[in-house]
Amino acid sequence: MxxxxxxxxxxxxxxxxxxxxxxxxxxxxxxxxxxxxxxxxxxxxxxxxxxxxxxxxxxxxxxxxxxxxxxxxxxxxxxxxSRADISPLVVDRAQVSLILCGTAMTLSLLIAVPLGVWAARRARRADGLLITAGSQIGIAIPSFLAGVLLVAVFAVQLGWLPANGWVPPAVDFGEFLRRLILPVVSLTAVQAAILTRYVRSAILEVMNEDYLRTARSKGMSLTQALRVHGLRNAALPVLTVTGLQLTSLIVGAVVIEQVFALPGLGSMLLDAVGxxxxxxxxxxxxxxxxxxxxxxxxxxxxxxxxxxxxxxxxxxxxxxxx
Structure with missing residues (x-):
């Protein structure tokens, strides 16, 4: 306490x-x-x-x-x-930003944790090296550039998804999901790549610890030893990075909201500054x-x-x- x-x-x-x-x-x-x-x-x-x-x-x-x-x-x-009370507008805009960032971070963790663990376990094999190389590419691509490329391919060329705009989930949930896909994927691709790299490094460090080798010597498989002893210890540095990335995700969302014309808190801030x-x-x-x-x-x-x-x-x- x-x-x-x-x-x-x-x-x-x-x-x-x-x-x-x-x-x-x-x-x-x-x-x-x-x-x-x-x-x-x-x-x-x-x-x-x-x-x-x-x-x-x-x-x-x-x-x-x-x-x-x-x-x-x-x-x-x-x-x-506007000479109007900004409270209702801030609440509405904050909901958009929270949905966007919350969804992107959740998907990033769901992708990064298993990929990072797999890349660490197979660090010297082709699939592990492929995951590591893919995460490096994802880190190098800014989220706004990923958004522009996704719009060019899936909205302009293929016409599968809308390029911009926002529909509240209470109005049309299906259209809400369709318009959320591209901005969420733009943010998730970069965040998942960063987190995958950190998860891989944390698991590799844990795998070299004495307590994990002791668990293996007692008859545990590598998967069992990681699940019982390794993941909790590896979670500390990953948790730190997740917190830092969650705050930086807000900054990235400001640009993504402009790219996809989303009425979020970031776009409201830019309009207020202007x-x-x-x-x-x-x-x-x-x-x-x-x-x-x-x-x-x-x-x-x-x-x-x-x-x-x-x-x-x-x-x-x-x-x-x-």
């Missing part, structure tokens, strides 16, 4: 510092947000009225706490470009930071479950400090 509390405390402190940095950077941008929203021809009265509506005429410390309290209530502020909609930009960036820190928190907590020695080491250090 103390380990959990320490991770939670670090999570909250980091989130607080990130919110201050994001808010400060947005306020450091030259220009009055109300003046930017209304244009250079706006009257001083109109600018003052919009500043009051947005709350930008208040002291900075009050603006900060109003923004944070609004985020905690699910109220993300008013868009400078329109100088500072309220929307700081809210979206804060949500992305929250997602990244939450993923890191889950990974940190998972370490103690996969490897009890981490908790034991922490307890030993705590006693030594006393």
């Amino acid at each position: 103390q380990l959990i509390f320490r991770h939670l405390a670090r999570f909250l402190i980091t989130l607080f510092i990130a919110s201050i940095l994001i808010f400060g950077l947005m306020r450091a941008i030259p220009g009055d947000p109300a003046q930017i929203a209304l244009g250079v021809n706006a009257t001083p009265e109109a600018v003052a009225a919009l500043s009051t509506q947005l709350g930008t005429d208040q002291p900075l410390i009050q603006q900060y706490f109003s923004w944070i309290s609004g985020l905690l209530r699910g109220e993300f502020g008013i868009s400078l470009s 329109n100088r909609d500072l309220i929307a930009v700081q809210t979206i960036v804060m949500l992305l930071v929250l997602f990244t820190l939450t993923v890191n928190l889950i990974i940190d907590l998972s370490y103690s479950l996969l490897d009890p020695r981490i908790s034991a080491t922490s307890e030993t250090r705590r006693r030594a400090d006393r």
Whole structure:
């Protein structure tokens, strides 16, 4: 429990510092947000009225706490470009991004884990070398380039799948799946290649450990020894890489959303930057930071479950400090 509390405390402190940095950077941008929203021809009265509506005429410390309290209530502020509440739009866009990234990461793990284990077990054979070479090629191809190639082949040349657009699953689930295939495959191809390489390296390292050779000497087959003793130990470095790739997947999704014209959070962020909609930009960036820190928190907590020695080491250090 103390380990959990320490991770939670670090999570909250980091989130607080990130919110201050994001808010400060947005306020450091030259220009009055109300003046930017209304244009250079706006009257001083109109600018003052919009500043009051947005709350930008208040002291900075009050603006900060109003923004944070609004985020905690699910109220993300008013868009400078549309003058509308951005909360419903952010929620809708976030669902698109989560579906896209969540599906891509799930498929990547389902592909990478068995391929990585197989490539490690047959590292010196033709099929193992083929998997390793294929993962190298996948790493070298950017996700947006994979998306363009997939569109050129399956949408333009063959006409099997739509090239872009989004249909909510509640409206037409079949069309939703058809339009999701190409962007998900674009992201999955790169992520699966990266994870396959790390899984292979982790399994190879485990296979050279003494405890695995001891298990083999007791009569276990290689498959049994890996299943009982190896996979759990190999999961630690793979879990770390998975967390890093999940956060980088959000960045890759920004480009993929542009390629396939998906109404996700990444495309909304780019539109907000182009329109100088500072309220929307700081809210979206804060949500992305929250997602990244939450993923890191889950990974940190998972370490103690996969490897009890981490908790034991922490307890030993705590006693030594006393």
